[in-house]
Amino acid sequence: MIDLRSDTVTKPTQDMLRAMTSADVGDDVFAEDPTINRFEKKMADMFGMEAGLFVPSGTMSNQLSLNVLTSPGDEVIIDKLGHIFNYESTAAAHLSSIQLRPLDGQRGKLTPELIKPAIRTTNEWDPHTRVIAVENTTNKGGGACYTEIELKKIRQLADQHNLSVHLDGARIWNAMTATGTSPEFYGSVADTISICFSKGLGAPVGSMMLSSHERKKEARRLRKMWGGGMRQIGLLAAAADYAVEHHWPLMAKDHDRARHFADVLKESPHFSIDLESAETNIIIFDTLEESAATWVTRFSDHGIGVVPFGEQTIRATFHFQVTDEEFDQLIRTVKNF
Ligand SMILES: Cc1ncc(COP(=O)(O)O)c(C=O)c1O
Known part of the structure; x- marks a missing residue:
């Protein structure tokens, strides 16, 4: 079959499997897997963020990000086509006791003009708006990319209202390919980023939450609590690293x-x-x-x-x-x- 159902259907190549089997591994719950440790640092450095945390899925890195950016009762602004809103089984409500506020953007993209009136005031019965969640590229929006100016304006608005920005970058590799925007730019406009290696890059498993050291520390604790603590996952980091080096181009x-x-x-x-x-x-x-x-x-x-x-x-x-x-x-x- 010519399988265009998703870019998640790709299978590991022989060369990727070779990279996996030659990886040096250890127990990552003890933070002793040298390949994972190297790869987390490599991705954090690439995006100009302090730290990276490898997780099994994009859903987990999105949900960890939202959890560390919010408290129960907070609200997250998102486009109505967002993956977090449509395809993550109400995880934000379930795992973090937060509410999503979907807005009617274009092809999955938000603008400051849309976001501004949705930021809650200080009435005691209002939820606290805490995060703006953007997706780049947009999945349900048909692979649309944000421009740097669009993201900068969203960042500025977030700063004016003391909000955080989460970037669901499951396909940030496609966005960078299409726009030529550097990874460091995304690191400069977002507080947390979720990147995936198992979509168009072709790794079998894996996503990463990029953030500050402090947020990573809390996310590592939650990852374990949510059943995502893993052991010799240098094998998976090797596949993901191979995908970034050889499939991204x-x-x-x-x-x-x-x-x-x-x-x-x-x-x-x-x-x-x-x-x-x-x-x-x-x-x-x-x-x-x-x-x-x-x-x-x-x-x-x-x-x-x-x-x-x-x-x-x-x-x-x-x-x-x-x-x-x-x-x-x-x-x-x-x-x-
Ligand atoms: C934009 C976006 N975010 C998050 C995810 C979730 O990734 P996963 O399936 O690894 O949980 C996907 C999955 O396709 C996605 O398209």
Whole structure:
């Protein structure tokens, strides 16, 4: 199958497996795994943050971040398409006793104009607005990227109101590839960042919370409490490090292919797409007559995996394990529909 259902479907390559099996390991609950320790520092340095904490998933690094930035009863401003709001099983309410305040942004992106009126006043019955959570690139928003100016303005607003900024950077690698923004820039506008190695980078497992030393200390305690203390995970750090070094440079090709695919959809009588939305590796498009479900089945009958994203909306996600032959086959198939 030409699997465009997600960029999480990638499998470890032989070279990645070799890097994993040659990793020097120890018990990370005792903070004794040299490969993890090196990799956490490498990622923290890359983003200009004090510390990194390796965790099993992006959900865990988002939720740890929110927990260390808030107290029970606080409120977090987020876009209505945010992963934290839609796909994390009410974890923020469950684990941190906080409330999410979804706003109606564009393609998953917030603006200061939207955020400002949503910041609560000082009435005693108001929740305390404490965090602005942004996602870059946006998943449900179709891979949209923030510009540096947009993020700087959000940071400025946060500073004016004494709020923290959490950046869900599950696909920050795509954002950096598309915009050329440096990792240090993101470190300069966010208090906590969640980065993932298991999406378009192709590692089998792993995300990291980037933060201050103090917040990492608290997050390590919580990670253990939530059942995420792990042992010889240098194996996973080796895979993630391999992915950053060897797969990140391949990402521009995923974006070029996504754009090419969007161009072909635009010419098709069956689909509609806003070409401006083809910014990174995620393409969201609409079906014109038949339902998304019908088209997902038709794609599947032609050996192509895509996912329904609404009654007449479909998502296709590009990653480096789509071969040139598969991509040519995809383009031929869509042209022939
Ligand atoms: C934007 C975003 N944040 C967080 C996550 C959660 O990552 P995980 O599935 O590793 O928990 C995802 C997963 O796809 C995501 O797209």
